[in-house]
Amino acid sequence: MIKVLIAEDDLVSRHLLQVKLKQWGYEVVETKDGQEAWHVLQQKDAPHLAILDWMMPGMDGIDICRNARAFAHLQTTYFILLTTRNNQEDIIKGLEAGADDYITKPFESQELQARVQVGARIVRLQDELAMRVSELEAALAKVKQLEGIVPICSYCKKIRDDKNYWQRIEQYITEHSEATFSHGICPDCYEQYIKPELDELRAARGE
Numbered sequence: 001m002i003k004v005l006i007a008e009d010d011l012v013s014r015h016l017l018q019v020k021l022k023q024w025g026y027e028v029v030e031t032k033d034g035q036e037a038w039h040v041l042q043q044k045d046a047p048h049l050a051i052l053d054w055m056m057p058g059m060d061g062i063d064i065c066r067n068a069r070a071f072a073h074l075q076t077t078y079f080i081l082l083t084t085r086n087n088q089e090d091i092i093k094g095l096e097a098g099a100d101d102y103i104t105k106p107f108e109s110q111e112l113q114a115r116v117q118v119g120a121r122i123v124r125l126q127d128e129l130a131m132r133v134s135e136l137e138a139a140l141a142k143v144k145q146l147e148g149i150v151p152i153c154s155y156c157k158k159i160r161d162d163k164n165y166w167q168r169i170e171q172y173i174t175e176h177s178e179a180t181f182s183h184g185i186c187p188d189c190y191e192q193y194i195k196p197e198l199d200e201l202r203a204a205r206g207e
Contacts, residue, residue: 002120003027005050007037007064008082009057013105017051017082017112024113026120034059038067041074048076048123049116054083054094065098076126078119082107 004026008014014030021028029047031037034056040046041064052061059067061081068074081094081102094102100122101115151160152169159172170181185194 001025001027002049002123003029003045003047004116005029005031005037005040005047005052007031007034007050007056007061008053009033010053013053013082020109020112021116024116026116033057034061034064038064041068041077046074046077048127049078049080049119051080051082051116052099054081054085061099062094062097065094069098076123076130078123080115080119 004021006014006017006021006028008017008030009032011032014032018028018030029040031040034052035058037050037052038059041050050064052064054061061079061083065079065081068077068079079099079101081099082105083090083094083102084105085091086104091102101119103112103115150172152158153160153166157169158166159169160166161172161175167175173179174181
């Protein structure tokens, strides 16, 4: 369930918003002014969608939007301004301050619902993207890579690890990468080791 913050100093408007949002299935956090709303936005579990009255005592909706965009953890919060202003200059001012959308008072329930649905959809997409990024980062953190200088014995070909222990090369690579080994015999080793043993075995059998 998406949590929606309401910042509205008018009791009647705040109550109407709260009733409508709950009817539409949203969890609602009510605040009566900008300062209280700003305090809620600083919390760890702050709503990612907020409906802000433009004109409020102390800190108004424009102030909240402008301040929020200066904080990394609030960059993805979706802000809808609620205002009686509907001329082009005011709309541009609100959007430039960091608002994502606006709705004019008195608002129609269907329009409000539609605009909130758009915001909720964007919030869900952002949350899903953040989850995918976290999963990718976790997966990449598990990927081990071999890099730098690896000390290897010139005779037995064992490798010295960062704890100064000598390991067989396949053990070292397995522990430091995602590689797995399947053992075989190269042509040179076949000629040097395997073929002489087979020849001796055949000779002993009189073949």
